[in-house]
Amino acid sequence: MRYSALSILRHALSGNRGWKPAWREPQPKPHYDVIIVGGGGHGLSTAYYLAKEFGIKNIAVLEKGYIGSGNVGRNTTIVRSNYLLEGNIPFYEFSLKLWEGLEADLNYNAMVSQRGVMMLAHSDGQRDAFARRGNAMRMHGVDAELLDREDLQKMMPYLNYDHARFPIKAGLLQKRGGTARHDAVAWGYARGADSHGVDIIQHCEVSAIRRDDKGRVTGVETSKGFIGCNKLALATAGHSSETARMADLRLPIETHVLQAFVSEGIKPVIDNVIVYGGGHFYISQSDKGGLVFGADIDYYSSYAQRGNLAIVESTMEEGVSLIPGLSRLRVLRSWGGVMDMSMDGSPIIDRTPIENLYLNAGWCYGGFKATPASGFCFAHLIARNEPHHVARALRLDRFERGYAVDEAGKGPQPNIH
């Protein structure tokens, strides 16, 4: 069923009783060409592009919970491509271009809002670093503008410009960045994949990966029985080490919990996405009026989808230090999602040393914005057995070869990327 203004009107006239579920709930077939483990944003977008762009029809997505229960529904919904490094910029820019055409492509309102992403600089050195980053972006054809304090004061009068420790010196603006409605992204991709014949199988947990005597993957044991496949694709960020272990792989990843928060709804005040450079804090205002914000991970390894109060406190402190008016607001809800923190802060989209096994992992803080490109590039890799050109730096073996993509220059310490 194609959604349109006319279909809304027609269904309204018949009492909205004719709407169909957006995707089927099929039983698994005995065998698929491609099985994708993980029905999050990345798994669903991989299935969608595999079916639509790469002509593979016999695909299943296995999800241990329900669609939207993982990190695709647990993020701060920011989309941007303001990266520094050669290995990252073209990938995230490809993703942003896919975001720009996503709703027309999916026939689904993902509420993509290019409201601009502003990164604030609080010292002369940080302003220089942002000028360099902006230049790197522009050399790759990505929009970037370095704004001075006066420009910012006109755009965002409510910020604390004269903070004693972190005065605001400048801002790097990417106007094409913004936000998207995270649940709608999951639902839109699920519906799109389903309409191309992908079987989305919820509440189906993979417990083992079956391999033949030559070591090749032949299928998975699940809570709904054995399902065979020609190719197996893992898209289980947060739990990648656990799923990879089923194939005896050790990954350059540690799992950490990242918290996010939403305030009570207020009238429109924050027009853009603002990123605080004095610490690590990012905030935007949802269309319902709540302020959506987050900061750092909890620093210790955690598979629990809940966080500690020390980080809650420091997040609130950062927010109030940047926007003093926040102290008057009440926080409505907070939640946590578990992240694959990789050893260089960048993701992995690659084949593995095991035949027929493909890996999509290591998304750190940045999985949501990458959802479209991650799926597209992973689909390209699975279908053609070679990396998409914008994702060729995101290899699994880059650490042993000495080609880490370390955006922040922090070294192999996963909890500080």
Add this chain to the structure above:
Amino acid sequence: MASLITCPHCGRRPREEFSIRGDAVPERPAPAASEEAWHAYVYLRENPRGKIREYWHHVAGCRRWLVVERDNLTHEVFAVTDARDMANGGAA
């Protein structure tokens, strides 16, 4: 929630006093060990869900390095040992 850690030197202290280094299981290879051994030590992690050992540094307390044994799903803390004692063969 791993918000209180019982330091063997300082007693029960809040999480804010500590800085966390990460996995305490990998053992540093000999300087001349193979590239594979060094790659595995620096980059590869078991990263299990459940019981783990992690280096915590009591930066705002005794400044000792500690090994915290805990469950990273339930946040139950089983033991906190001075890293020196751990290196010398287990709990002091």
